[in-house]
Amino acid sequence: MPSQLAIFWRSFAENRGAVFGLGLMLLLILVAALADVMSLHGPIEQFRDNFLTPPVWEEGGTWRFPLGTDDVGRDMLSRLIHGARLSLMIGFTLVAVALTVGTSLGLTAAFVGGTVDVLIMRLIDVILVFPSLLLAIVVVAIIGPGLFNAMIAVAVVTLPGYVRLARASALVELNRDYVTATRAMGASMRRLMFDTVLPNCMAPLIVHATLGFSTAVLDAAALGFLGLGAQPPTPEWGTMLSSSLQYYQRAWWVLAFPGFAILVTVLAFNLFGDGLRDALDPKLKR
Amino acid sequence: MLRYVLRRVMLVVPTFLGVTLLSFTLIHLVPGDPIEARVGERGIAPERLAALRHEFGYDQPIWQQFLDYLWQVLHGDLGVSLVTHRGVWAEFLMLFPATIELALCAISFAVLIGVPLGMIAGLRRGTAFDFGLIGVSVTGASMPIFWWGLMMILIFSVGLGWTPVSGRISDLFFIEPWSGFMTIDCWWAEDDGACRSTWSHLILPTIVLGTIPLANFARMTRSAMLEVLGEDYIRTARAKGLGSLRINVVHALRNALIPVVTVIGLSIGGLLGGAILTETIFAWPGIGHWIIESIQGRDYPVLQGGTLLVAVIVISVNLGVDMLYSVLNPRIRR
Numbered sequence: 001m002p003s004q005l006a007i008f009w010r011s012f013a014e015n016r017g018a019v020f021g022l023g024l025m026l027l028l029i030l031v032a033a034l035a036d037v038m039s040l041h042g043p044i045e046q047f048r049d050n051f052l053t054p055p056v057w058e059e060g061g062t063w064r065f066p067l068g069t070d071d072v073g074r075d076m077l078s079r080l081i082h083g084a085r086l087s088l089m090i091g092f093t094l095v096a097v098a099l100t101v102g103t104s105l106g107l108t109a110a111f112v113g114g115t116v117d118v119l120i121m122r123l124i125d126v127i128l129v130f131p132s133l134l135l136a137i138v139v140v141a142i143i144g145p146g147l148f149n150a151m152i153a154v155a156v157v158t159l160p161g162y163v164r165l166a167r168a169s170a171l172v173e174l175n176r177d178y179v180t181a182t183r184a185m186g187a188s189m190r191r192l193m194f195d196t197v198l199p200n201c202m203a204p205l206i207v208h209a210t211l212g213f214s215t216a217v218l219d220a221a222a223l224g225f226l227g228l229g230a231q232p233p234t235p236e237w238g239t240m241l242s243s244s245l246q247y248y249q250r251a252w253w254v255l256a257f258p259g260f261a262i263l264v265t266v267l268a269f270n271l272f273g274d275g276l277r278d279a280l281d282p283k284l285k286r
Numbered sequence: 287m288l289r290y291v292l293r294r295v296m297l298v299v300p301t302f303l304g305v306t307l308l309s310f311t312l313i314h315l316v317p318g319d320p321i322e323a324r325v326g327e328r329g330i331a332p333e334r335l336a337a338l339r340h341e342f343g344y345d346q347p348i349w350q351q352f353l354d355y356l357w358q359v360l361h362g363d364l365g366v367s368l369v370t371h372r373g374v375w376a377e378f379l380m381l382f383p384a385t386i387e388l389a390l391c392a393i394s395f396a397v398l399i400g401v402p403l404g405m406i407a408g409l410r411r412g413t414a415f416d417f418g419l420i421g422v423s424v425t426g427a428s429m430p431i432f433w434w435g436l437m438m439i440l441i442f443s444v445g446l447g448w449t450p451v452s453g454r455i456s457d458l459f460f461i462e463p464w465s466g467f468m469t470i471d472c473w474w475a476e477d478d479g480a481c482r483s484t485w486s487h488l489i490l491p492t493i494v495l496g497t498i499p500l501a502n503f504a505r506m507t508r509s510a511m512l513e514v515l516g517e518d519y520i521r522t523a524r525a526k527g528l529g530s531l532r533i534n535v536v537h538a539l540r541n542a543l544i545p546v547v548t549v550i551g552l553s554i555g556g557l558l559g560g561a562i563l564t565e566t567i568f569a570w571p572g573i574g575h576w577i578i579e580s581i582q583g584r585d586y587p588v589l590q591g592g593t594l595l596v597a598v599i600v601i602s603v604n605l606g607v608d609m610l611y612s613v614l615n616p617r618i619r620r
Contacts (some may be wrong), residue, residue, distance in 0.1 A: 017420070017421070017424065122300065122304060123304070125301060125304070126301060126304035126305055126307075126308050127308075129301060129305050129555075129597045129600050129601055129604075130305075130308075130555075130593065130596070130597050130600070131555045131556060131558045131559030131562075131596065131600065132555075132556075132559060133559035133560075133562060133563070134558065134559050134562060134577070134593060134596055135593075137562065137577070137578070137581065138309075138312055138589065138593055139312065141581040141589060142312055142313065142315050142316050143315070214428060218428075218430055221430055222430070222432060222563060225432045225433075225563070226562075226563075226566065226578065228581075238430075238432075241432065241433060241436070245436075248436065248439075248440060248444075249444055252440055255433075255436055255437070255440065256437065256440075258433070259430055259432075259433025259434070259436070259437065260433075262430040262433060263425070263428060263429060263430060263433070266428040266429075266430065267424065267425055267428040270424060270427065270428050271424060274424070
């Protein structure tokens with residue numbers, strides 16, 4: 001009798017893309033965890049005699065700086081590695097906040113109903129009208145640029161998905177017999193919400209959170225690129241791109257690598273999320 | 287049908303009010319008031335500050351300000367830019383065609399390439415082509431387009447010199463703005479050089495803005511095709527001995543396109559978000575560029591008005607998509 005996990009893994013492993021995504025994801029987490037050990041130099045350490053050194057395989061490159069240096073002589077590879085740590089931290093924090101707040105709001109809307117439900121859902125509808133990047137930009141423009149504020153902005157714009165999903169799944173569960181039974185036994189509202197109904201709504205929320213991770217990383221990087229997110233010299237990938245813009249004709253590597261790192265991270269979580277959805281949702285299975 | 291349309295239009299009213307309230311509230315969360323924030327450290331004489339506040343209505347109670355704002359918005363008055371002192375609405379009208387032109391090109395690019403590719407992949411499920419397209423489209427959908435745009439400039443403009451780096455048209459040409467759509471204005475002016483310049487300026491921004499929609503449309507068409515191909519009416523059509531082209535295009539694609547049309551419509555919001563990044567990279571003089579500049583210049587009336595107008599565009603497009611959907615799929619009307 002195979003365990004639940006084994007069944008899940010078998011259907012997940014059928015999707016080669018998803019396994020590839022999982023591999024990339026684990027690699028990124030490893031790099032982020034070992035950033036201090038893996039990087040040759042500090043992320044903001046400047047080498048004054050090595051401005052814009054090309055990567056090692058180009059003429060003039062050196063093994064001291066495998067991916068070259070930027071305009072103030074910082075090692076690209078070390079900055080990228082520390083950037084991985086920062087991006088994953090941004091992604092995990094954002095997803096955790098949006099998942100917690102969004103699920104609570106969605107469950108509240110479903111359980112309380114009436115005016116509260118209408119108010120919450122109308123607000124969500126209004127937020128959804130704005131293109132998410134635009135709304136994030138406006139929020140940051142108002143509360144001021146910076147990594148923390150950018151994260152607040154992205155959390156706000158990614159909230160609607162979680163609220164809607166949590167509310168919709170909770171409404172389905174609320175009509176099931178086991179909920180009626182628990183209620184008849186006199187369970188409190190809080191117990192009913194978090195202990196009885198929530199665990200049964202988790203599958204779609206987890207899938208959404210995984211895919212939301214890539215949106216969070218992408219939006220935070222876009223804000224950094226526009227100068228509204230993390231500020232220099234923080235080794236955030238989007239910020240690195242924007243501060244090296246003026247050197248792109250002379251030094252392609254200062255531009256190419258940070259963006260590629262964003263792409264790989266977003267791709268890893270998208271592949272993994274797609275695979276998770278297919279494996280957890282038997283209705284979509286071929 | 288008329289009842290459905292009316293009910294759907296009525297639903298827009300509260301959304302519009304909510305959007306107006308939200309954009310109003312956000313701007314009023316600025317510490318101090320917009321005038322003070324804009325003056326910044328330079329300082330200003332108290333009398334001048336009071337006069338400016340009075341001129342822009344910032345000395346009124348907050349609810350009064352909102353009602354006034356709503357009243358003005360309903361009369362097409364979105365206030366005056368603090369930087370250029372021109373009307374926000376007038377500036378929007380001047381810049382909007384540039385964004386529409388770019389967005390239309392990007393959508394057409396994405397549909398014309400994405401839908402056929404998705405259809406072929408759906409028909410040849412499990413082949414190398416299918417797997418290749420899945421891989422490429424997941425990558426495309428994960429693309430940080432601000433970086434993608436820079437890479438395209440690096441390769442095609444700087445490296446190969448095929449396309450211009452930024453703007454809508456070369457400085458060598460002056461075209462009298464007539465419709466605001468550069469492609470139409472050039473054609474109207476019968477200036478071949480200007481036309482060529484306009485189109486070559488459009489290529490890279492179109493590809494960059496169209497990449498994510500292209501990936502999404504291809505994926506969506508593929509899965510819609512797979513679903514439709516399993517339906518009974520396809521089997522019936524096959525059993526009747528119809529040609530495979532007729533089955534695939536007339537029977538399958540036409541039905542597969544119903545969900546795809548919705549996805550295309552719903553991608554407009556994301557497209558406008560992407561336009562902010564694309565226009566910034568290519569110095570494209572549209573509303574995305576305008577909004578980013580308004581943030582840098584602390585031009586709050588423009589930021590507020592621009593945001594509201596973008597939201598109104600999204601609301602209208604969503605409404606249009608719903609209408610179109612109810613025509614394509616009458617079951618939705620109930």
